Amino acid sequence: MKVHHLNCATLCPYAGRLIGSDVGLFDRGRMICHCLVIESSDGLVLVDTGVGMGAVRDANRHLGRLFTTFMGGGVESETALRRIEALGLSPSDVRHIVVTHLDLDHAGGIPDFPAATVHVHADEHRAAMERRTSNERRRYRTAHWAHGPNWDLLSAGGDRWLGFESVRALPGVEPEVLLVPLHGHTRGHCAVAVRSGDRWLLHCGDAYFWHEEKLIEGARCPIGLAIFQSAMAVDRKARDHNVERIRELVRDHSSDVSVFCAHDTHELAAFD
Numbered sequence: 001m002k003v004h005h006l007n008c009a010t011l012c013p014y015a016g017r018l019i020g021s022d023v024g025l026f027d028r029g030r031m032i033c034h035c036l037v038i039e040s041s042d043g044l045v046l047v048d049t050g051v052g053m054g055a056v057r058d059a060n061r062h063l064g065r066l067f068t069t070f071m072g073g074g075v076e077s078e079t080a081l082r083r084i085e086a087l088g089l090s091p092s093d094v095r096h097i098v099v100t101h102l103d104l105d106h107a108g109g110i111p112d113f114p115a116a117t118v119h120v121h122a123d124e125h126r127a128a129m130e131r132r133t134s135n136e137r138r139r140y141r142t143a144h145w146a147h148g149p150n151w152d153l154l155s156a157g158g159d160r161w162l163g164f165e166s167v168r169a170l171p172g173v174e175p176e177v178l179l180v181p182l183h184g185h186t187r188g189h190c191a192v193a194v195r196s197g198d199r200w201l202l203h204c205g206d207a208y209f210w211h212e213e214k215l216i217e218g219a220r221c222p223i224g225l226a227i228f229q230s231a232m233a234v235d236r237k238a239r240d241h242n243v244e245r246i247r248e249l250v251r252d253h254s255s256d257v258s259v260f261c262a263h264d265t266h267e268l269a270a271f272d
């Protein structure tokens with residue numbers, strides 16, 4: 001059983017210094033899309049998918065003009081598909097995809113694995129299918145599920161796990177993979193917990209964006225990131241509460257759990 005940490009898309013927003021990149025004020029910064037590939041008892045499990053091959057071939061359709069203008073597009077060698085091949089693994093062995101949420105930079109790789117079952121919280125699936133607000137019409141791209149994925153929708157009523165509630169496990173998959181509801185960034189956003197030896201990994205998706213947020217109460221998140229995550233949260237109070245809960249988890253269980261989010265370069269580098 002092995003867990004691979006991969007960057008499945010590099011996003012390059014303008015004014016990089018404002019998002020914490022060590023560049024000039026007017027240079028583009030660097031954010032990554034931290035994904036996991038788990039060699040499980042039931043084939044490969046992919047946790048989040050980056051932007052995918054669609055973004056390389058047709059960025060406007062898969063990412064939208066606004067996103068590509070401010071963040072850039074995809075690079076083929078960084079897609080989950082090519083990353084898995086580079087590991088010497090077969091993309092056709094991806095049996096399960098677990099997504100923290102269905103924003104375009106997390107769901108974009110779904111069409112590259114059409115045979116996989118896509119596990120997602122039912123509230124997130126509903127939000128992405130309904131696309132009720134203009135923000136949701138931008139962040140959720142119908143191209144990412146136009147092929148009709150085999151959805152597995154998880155909802156409330158699961159177990160407790162380290163103080164978190166309604167936690168659902170992927171049935172029949174070893175090591176354990178859990179979907180941990182942390183709604184706020186989107187209507188059904190979740191973290192994904194993965195048993196790794198005698199420890200857990202907790203992929204927090206976009207529950208927070210800057211590594212110090214999980215460690216220090218009132219940590220100064222770079223201003224560009226602070227504005228971005230506030231603007232993108234459908235429920236800011238819930239988002240702030242989630243960060244508090246993550247901070248408690250890091251404080252109380254640092255010997256049992258490694259915590260990281262989707263876009264922080266420092267956190268990915270720690271797994272090199």
Ligand SMILES: [Zn+2]
Nearest residue numbers: 103105206262
């Ligand atoms: Zn994201």
